[in-house]
Amino acid sequence: MTAPLIAVDDLTIDYGRQPAACHRAVDGVSFDIRPGEVLGLAGESGSGKSTVAYALLARRRPGSRIVSGRILFEGEDILPLPERQVRLLRGGRIGFVPQNPATSLTPSMPVGRQIVETIEIHGVARGAAARRLAEDLLARVHLPEPQALARRYPHQLSGGQQQRVLIAMALACRPRLLVLDEPTTGLDVTTQAQILTLLADIRAEFATAMLYVSHDLAALGRLADRIAVMKDGRLVEIGPTASIVGSPRQPYTRVLLAALPDLDRPPAGVTDDAAKRNGGEGKPLLEIDGLVAAYRGEGLSAIWRRPPPTVRDVSFSIRRGETFALIGESGSGKSTIARAILGLTPHRRGGVRFDGRDLPADARRWQGEWRRRIQIVFQNPDASLNPRHSVAAILGRPLERFFGLRGRDRRLRAAELLESVRLDPAFLDRRPDQLSGGQRQRVAIARALAAEPEVLICDEVLSALDVSVQAEILALLRTLQAERHLTYLFISHDLAVVRWFAQSVGVLHRGEFCALGPVEEVFSPPHHPYTARLLAAVPRISAPDDNAGRPAKAWFGGPARASSTV
């Protein structure tokens, strides 16, 4: 057995200064990574996995304090090293790929310049040589036209391209270890699959060891040799990927695995028989006919220049009690459709009929009842709940607006609403920041329910949440639908979720449907090519994918592949 490249020994990290009021984020964690090995670190948010990832670069997150432990990189403890030597490690021998590519590149600097900077700081090359090296790196992560791309600013790149730039930056000095902190979490399914493939290629060519932090066991299964599972700061299980995924010993690991949405297997408590699910009844409740929607341009040029529509000629209908899913990659027009139905995009053509009546394109001209009967839950509860309002005030507003409830009645009704989303009524006096992400999303759902709607539009309501929380929210939505006979327009990019949750599905590609119909039909062959691509991109739980172990392909210098234009 070879000596470990990096060994974490009994690492303990606290948040907070006072010993009495501190929170133990990492508690006696030990593991090691051998040269060329990929270790997956799984766990939910708050489990301390990112704090561990930062510690491998000898960086403390704000407010944290390393209580004890050692981190031996190539035999040397890096935690007590002086700042100057630590800087040589970071970006030099240990590369880092962050969670959120959109906020991790300096907006005022061209991306090529940022890679060149890394190269120059570590003295690998200077000037023109450094620029050539940077372009070479951009080509290696399959970015098209590296020379032109190097001169572009971060905001001119897509999320997938930004993440490729960051991976190129991490590779700039040929590190021996790559630390990846949820590198695909903010990305689309297809982009995510491409990044995973890229990482497998890099690993095969450079034999770089990796610590891959993720809450997604399916993604880890594709890449990791071994997986470690963290819960509440402790390492609960570590072992070869096949045995963790195939026969987990710890109950918590089993919970994580069971919560993963799976295309081939319905979640617990849901039968495969779609006919048994409430398929909706009678005539359509919501009919969308030839919808075309565009965003208004900005500034003076909006007067003479119309932007191309983001949604082009989309038609579908939803029956009462049915769940209709809209899927597609980001930018495909999913949310625009939701906004157009709600009357939030006045530049709309085509008809939206609700319960047999035409809805005006501008919600300001809606009749009062319509606004109550159609409600929406947004993607990110952090952004959609007013942080200064208590839960009682958040729920009280629609109750007052639609039903004229005040004082004690309103509070009682708000408490009932909390119970209906399975939250403790004691939460009424809390503010959103005193709740967890899943609890916040429950409050957002309760707020929508306060209006006693018939149609509930769920705009990516799961994507800001952890996998196990996602499963809970989905179960809640199912129960609510049965209890209240709700009609859902469910917007998601997660095909595995949609497969078992919706009856009908529309697959959006660049503002148009490329597939539309019952879930079974759309998801079973023959597929439309785009649907097939989306389906293929869904990570499945299985023992290490043949991707991970496959021999190095001759992709360096070879022709750019189709997948490179993320």
Next chain:
Amino acid sequence: MPKLIAFRCLSALATLAVVSVIVFWMVEWLPGDAAERLLGRDVTAAGLAALRDKLQLGIAPWSRYGHWLAGVLSGDLGTSISSGRPVADVLAGPAGNTLLLTGIVLVLYFPLSLGLGVWAAVRQGRPVDLAVQLFTLIGMCLPEYVVAIALTSVFAVKLGWLPPLALIDQAHTFGDLIRTLLLPTVTLTAAMTAYAVRMIRECLIDVLRSGYVDMAHLKGTPPRRVLLRHALPNALGPALNVTALNVAWLTGGIVVVETIFNFPGLGRLLVDAISNKDVPVILSVSLLLTGVYIFCNLVADIGSLVFNPKLRSAR
């Protein structure tokens, strides 16, 4: 970008035209006219009539405005009613003085606000930061005339170190010049810098918490470079807008401060001209100040385009 500049220049001309109309009519509506102001109380009706005739005050206001406008378009600012000299001559001296004063203020303003703002941000929560925050808060709260009077009573009246009046015309040596200008400069700089320091501090603290600053550290960038190359350029955009507001304030602030210190600049000229109802001078000075204001805003907007590539490609 050239399109933007051309558009902004056109709208600047329109703004100037509107300002001139508003100012002209506001002065017109003030009771009394220039003849009464010039001749004082003990005057005969015949004397008034003669002077009005000489100054052409009898003509309808619109045609006087049109006459003035035609003159301006052909490069003639008109004649000052109170002194009888061409407005361009009347303006030259005070404009130079004001330019000197505001120039010194601006030269101090940029390094001071940048330096203090960055210093406070990187020492967030430490004594330096708290002291900077306290002083800028005081600077923001006190109106400039209070600061001016306070400074005068301490340094000029009580201690006698500096002259209470900034009579720049009587300054013969360079030392005199400095002593004369010190109090007005400090007054104006204090008020302007306070806002900018706080803005730069706030923005920089936000940026220092951002993902890209974290990333810059994690790729081994030296701290100084992280601050100067990654953080600062992204924190300056909002500060530039504050600077534009500050310069706008400065065009008004000099009127107050020049009057208090009796500084012979455009501000005092404007106040004198208004009390004399010297319409051509009022119009010229207010248009000059408006023009400076619009120009500074344009410069600030172009500046934020330079610092923010996102805005640049959106155009």
